[in-house]
Amino acid sequence: MAKGKNKSLEDRGGRPSKGSNGHSSRQNHRHMELKRNGNIETKFPVKLAMWDFDHCDPKKCSGKKLERLGMIKSLRVGEKFQGIVVSPNGTDVVCPDDKEIVEKHGASVVECSWARLDEVPFNKIGGRHERLLPYLVAANQVNYGRPWKLNCVEALAACFAIVGRVDWASELLSHFSWGPVFLELNKDLLEIYQKCTNSTSVKEAEASWLEKLELEIQERKAQSKDEDIWLTGNVNRQMNQLYISDDEKEGEEEDELSDKSKSIHYDSLGNVINLNSEDDGSNHEQLENVKYDLLGNII
Numbered sequence: 001m002a003k004g005k006n007k008s009l010e011d012r013g014g015r016p017s018k019g020s021n022g023h024s025s026r027q028n029h030r031h032m033e034l035k036r037n038g039n040i041e042t043k044f045p046v047k048l049a050m051w052d053f054d055h056c057d058p059k060k061c062s063g064k065k066l067e068r069l070g071m072i073k074s075l076r077v078g079e080k081f082q083g084i085v086v087s088p089n090g091t092d093v094v095c096p097d098d099k100e101i102v103e104k105h106g107a108s109v110v111e112c113s114w115a116r117l118d119e120v121p122f123n124k125i126g127g128r129h130e131r132l133l134p135y136l137v138a139a140n141q142v143n144y145g146r147p148w149k150l151n152c153v154e155a156l157a158a159c160f161a162i163v164g165r166v167d168w169a170s171e172l173l174s175h176f177s178w179g180p181v182f183l184e185l186n187k188d189l190l191e192i193y194q195k196c197t198n199s200t201s202v203k204e205a206e207a208s209w210l211e212k213l214e215l216e217i218q219e220r221k222a223q224s225k226d227e228d229i230w231l232t233g234n235v236n237r238q239m240n241q242l243y244i245s246d247d248e249k250e251g252e253e254e255d256e257l258s259d260k261s262k263s264i265h266y267d268s269l270g271n272v273i274n275l276n277s278e279d280d281g282s283n284h285e286q287l288e289n290v291k292y293d294l295l296g297n298i299i
């Protein structure tokens with residue numbers, strides 16, 4: 001047990017500190033350890049934070065990995081964040097004009113499951129600068145090749161890259177074997193977003209990119225009448241297997257999609273909007289059979 005000045009409030013009989021999930025959390029102990037080691041908040045040039053709802057397996061979760069590395073701070077429900085909050089609850093998208101806020105106050109994310117967003121008390125978290133991300137494609141092993149649904153480290157890196165801090169984005173992603181692929185995969189698009197100014201101009205750039213993609217898809221479909229490459233599935237996803245270490249493969253988080261996904265469609269955040277009514281979302285077995293096109297639609 002901790003002694004003297006290292007004793008936690010809990011050890012001293014005070015009220016246990018709580019994480020976002022309301023538990024007296026191991027994270028706090030980890031924070032104490034990191035503080036004692038002098039590691040916390042010294043490992044990244046700006047503040048990184050997350051509200052962690054403990055929906056994911058700690059071994060598989062990018063936010064938790066950043067926490068283990070001493071790079072990100074866990075926030076409590078009720079606590080607000082001054083910097084950019086990259087969140088599904090945003091309305092505007094991250095834009096280069098956000099650079100000053102990012103450099104001054106940092107960036108945060110909401111560590112939760114995409115399938116359980118309705119359990120997140122968005123009114124009790126967040127801040128003045130909540131932002132969506134524009135169209136970008138995930139490189140993580142769970143949602144590889146899938147647009148919009150980035151994991152936490154990708155979301156933070158995307159925010160940094162859009163405001164022109166690619167150096168910070170690279171540094172964050174360098175801790176994940178697949179991480180650098182995120183910047184490669186999205187290089188052209190990130191360069192386009194970096195040339196924008198405000199949220200409206202990023203949305204316009206996104207719209208014209210999506211239009212271009214849609215055209216490419218139509219052209220490819222027309223060209224491949226006999227030999228339909230779309231039937232071969234998400235080529236990006238297959239390629240990604242090359243980048244995954246055995247450790248990470250073991251740690252893969254299952255997606256929340258069911259085998260009834262042929263009738264699933266997504267909104268602009270990649271959320272399911274017409275899940276078959278009798279589907280309780282519990283059947284994960286067919287995940288590997290789910291294929292996406294470049295717009296994130298199930299094919």
Ligand SMILES: C[S@@+](CC[C@H](N)C(=O)[O-])C[C@H]1O[C@@H](n2cnc3c(N)ncnc32)[C@H](O)[C@@H]1O
Pocket residue numbers: 056060061062063086087088089090108109110111112113114131132133134148149150151152153155269
């Ligand atoms: C839903 S969590 C999933 C985390 C995942 N389990 C992991 O290992 O990192 C991903 C978080 O990243 C941020 N994020 C990812 N993609 C986003 C987007 N397109 N718009 C806004 N926020 C996004 C949000 O904070 C979101 O809650």
